[in-house]
Structure formats: C-alpha cells, structure tokens
Amino acid sequence: MTIELFLLAAAGLFAIGLYGALSQQSIVMLMMGLELMLNGVILAAAAFWYFLAPAGTEGQVLIVVVVTAMAVEMAAGFAVATAIYRARQVDMTDGAADLKG
Amino acid sequence: MVVTFWVLALAAVVFGFGVFRLNSMAQVTFSLLASFLAVAGLVLLLGLGYLGVVIVLMMVIEMVIMAIFMIMYMMNPAGLMPMAMYHNKPGAMTISVGTFVLLATGILLVDWPQRTGAPAPDPTFALGRALMGEQMLTMMTLGITLFATIVATVVLSTGRGRYDRLGDDLDARSADDPLGGGVGR
Numbered sequence: 001m002t003i004e005l006f007l008l009a010a011a012g013l014f015a016i017g018l019y020g021a022l023s024q025q026s027i028v029m030l031m032m033g034l035e036l037m038l039n040g041v042i043l044a045a046a047a048f049w050y051f052l053a054p055a056g057t058e059g060q061v062l063i064v065v066v067v068t069a070m071a072v073e074m075a076a077g078f079a080v081a082t083a084i085y086r087a088r089q090v091d092m093t094d095g096a097a098d099l100k101g
Numbered sequence: 102m103v104v105t106f107w108v109l110a111l112a113a114v115v116f117g118f119g120v121f122r123l124n125s126m127a128q129v130t131f132s133l134l135a136s137f138l139a140v141a142g143l144v145l146l147l148g149l150g151y152l153g154v155v156i157v158l159m160m161v162i163e164m165v166i167m168a169i170f171m172i173m174y175m176m177n178p179a180g181l182m183p184m185a186m187y188h189n190k191p192g193a194m195t196i197s198v199g200t201f202v203l204l205a206t207g208i209l210l211v212d213w214p215q216r217t218g219a220p221a222p223d224p225t226f227a228l229g230r231a232l233m234g235e236q237m238l239t240m241m242t243l244g245i246t247l248f249a250t251i252v253a254t255v256v257l258s259t260g261r262g263r264y265d266r267l268g269d270d271l272d273a274r275s276a277d278d279p280l281g282g283g284v285g286r
Contacts, residue, residue, distance in 0.1 A: 001106050006143070007208040009110040013136070015201035016117045023193035024121065025186040028171050032133055036117050042156065043113070043140050050147040055218025057231035061239055063144070063152050064232070067159060068243045072250045074163060078170050079254035086260055091174045094188060 006047035013040030025092045027084075031077040038070050105146060113139035126171040134164035151225035 013036055020033025042063055049059020084090050116139065119132035137160035145153035187193075221227035232240045256262075266276040 001103055003213055004208055005106065005110070008205055009114060009143075011201055011204035011208060012114045013117050013140070014204065015197045016114065016121070018200055019193050019197035020121045022196060023187045023190050025188050026174075028167075028174055029121070029129070029186065032120055032129065032167075035133065036120060036136065039113070039117070039137055039140050043143055046144045046147050046149060046152070049149070050220070051216055052214060053217060054220040057221075057224075057227050057236070060149060060152060060224065060228045061231055061236050063149070064228075065239065065243065067152075067156060068247065071159065071163065072246060074167065075250050075254050076257075079257035081170070081174060082258040085174065092186070 003047050003051035006051070007044055010040040010044035010047065013037070013043065025094055027077070027081045027091060027093055027096075030093060031074065034073055034077075035070055038066055038073070041066050102146065106143065109139045109142045109146065112136070113143070127168060130164050130168040130171055133167075134160060137164070148220060149224055151228065 017033045017036030017038075017040060020036060021030050022033075024030045024033060045059050045062040045066065049056075049063075053059065081091065084096055088095075090096050113136050116132045116136035120129050120136070123129050123132055138157060141153045141156040141160070144156060263271060266278060267273045268277075
C-alpha cells in the first residue's frame with residue numbers, strides 16, 4: 001500500500017464521476033456523478049492524512065467537510081429537481097437549458 | 102492488508118463504473134452505495150474508524166432516500182428495458198479520460214514527502230478535540246451551511262406556501278386555494 005495506489009484509485013473514482021456528471025441527461029444521474037467525484041475526494045483526503053501528515057487532524061476535518069458537502073449537495077439537488085419538475089415537468093438537463101448561452 | 106486494499110479499491114472503481122452502465126435505477130443506486138461502502142472500507146483500513154463508520158451510516162441512508170427519488174423521477178425504475186440517456190458521450194469520455202491521465206501523471210511524477218509524525222493513539226479523540234478547538238470555525242460554518250440548506254430545500258420544494266395562500270403580508274381575508282375546503286364553504 002502506497003500513497004500512489006490510493007490516489008490512483010481516488011483519481012479513477014473522480015474521473016468516472018466526471019464522466020457521469022458530463023454525459024448524463026437525467027438530473028438525478030448527474031448528481032450521482034457529482035457524488036462519485038466527492039467519493040474520490042474522501043479517499044484522497046484519507047490517503048493524504050495517513051501517508052503524509054498523520055500527526056495533524058486536517059485530513060480528518062477535510063473528510064468531515066466533504067461528507068457534509070455530499071449531504072448538502074444531495075438535499076439541495078433533490079429540492080431543485082422537485083421545484084423544476086413541479087414547475088414544468090422537467091427531469092432532464094436538456095429541458096432546463098434557459099441559461100445556456 | 103494489501104489484498105484488502107486491492108479488493109476494496111477495485112470494488113470502488115468497478116461499482117462506480119457500474120453506476121453509469123447498469124440499466125435499472127434501483128441497480129444504479131445500489132451500485133453507487135457499494136462504491137461508497139468500498140471507500141468507507143478503505144478509510145477504515147487507514148485507521149479512521151469513526152469516519153469510516155460515519156460514511157457507511159450516512160451513505161446507506163442517503164442511497165435509500167436517493168432510490169426513492171430515482172424511482173419517483175426516472176423512467177424505467179425496474180430495468181426492464183435498456184436505457185440510454187446520454188448527451189455528448191464522446192466528449193465526456195475524452196474529458197474524463199484526459200482528467201484521469203493528468204491526475205495519474207501528477208500522482209506518479211510528484212516526489213511525495215516523507216511521512217512526518219505518527220497518528221494520534223485515538224484519531225477519533227483527536228478529531229473531536231480539533232473540531233471543538235482550533236477547527237471550531239470550520240464546524241460552525243458547516244452548521245450554518247446545513248441550516249441554510251434545510252431552509253432552502255423547504256422553500257424550494259414547497260408547492261404552495263402560506264404566502265401564496267394569504268398574500269405577501271399574510272393578511273388576505275380568505276386563503277386563495279385552488280379548491281375550497283372546510284365546513285360550510
């Protein structure tokens with residue numbers, strides 16, 4: 001186990017999540033991509049903490065922040081999806097392109 | 102330990118890839134959950150017992166809630182038909198593979214510093230001390246953010262609130278409801 005292996009796994013998760021966030025049409029699937037990216041960030045933070053600075057607590061605090069960000073992202077994302085679906089039955093990103101330009 | 106690492110790391114990536122390959126919403130959600138659980142296992146492997154368990158508990162609940170929303174909003178909840186809901190798939194693939202190559206190059210080329218210090222005897226205790234001590238500002242920011250999220254999500258997801266029914270000053274004589282209700286109306 002080395003830091004490189006952990007970070008490579010984290011980079012893999014981040015890249016897969018990025019692919020999903022960019023390619024998915026459904027708002028809910030797009031949020032899954034974002035969650036997967038944050039999943040990679042958690043893994044990278046844990047690896048940085050363990051392999052570089054285990055004496056400090058900054059790595060652990062970063063994980064707490066990311067986990068909170070995941071919860072906030074999901075709650076806010078579902079609220080927005082609910083609001084836009086209620087307003088005009090849109091559940092795909094292509095139906096909500098008003099700000100594109 | 103090394104075997105556990107490889108099993109969990111491969112599981113995290115494979116299940117993560119499954120999220121965008123499987124056909125049913127329920128399968129997709131539980132594939133994402135499996136990926137989260139594998140990462141939680143890796144965090145546990147690094148000696149962060151508390152945070153690993155927190156991730157497990159949070160993600161199990163979060164994904165079960167997510168499954169409900171998925172089935173509410175998405176077509177094909179049962180996975181009886183193949184589904185494809187992509188736009189600009191080649192572009193997305195190029196960008197994500199490029200990102201991975203860039204990150205991997207950095208990871209492999211950087212001369213990582215030596216490990217300094219040793220983990221606290223009880224990392225959970227150290228985390229608690231940090232959050233209630235020098236990281237208090239972080240903790241307070243998180244608290245305010247979570248509270249703002251609660252307010253924002255309720256406002257966003259409310260269909261018709263009291264300001265729609267009773268006017269901006271809440272002083273309408275009778276509520277403006279699409280359907281009358283109550284006794285004697």
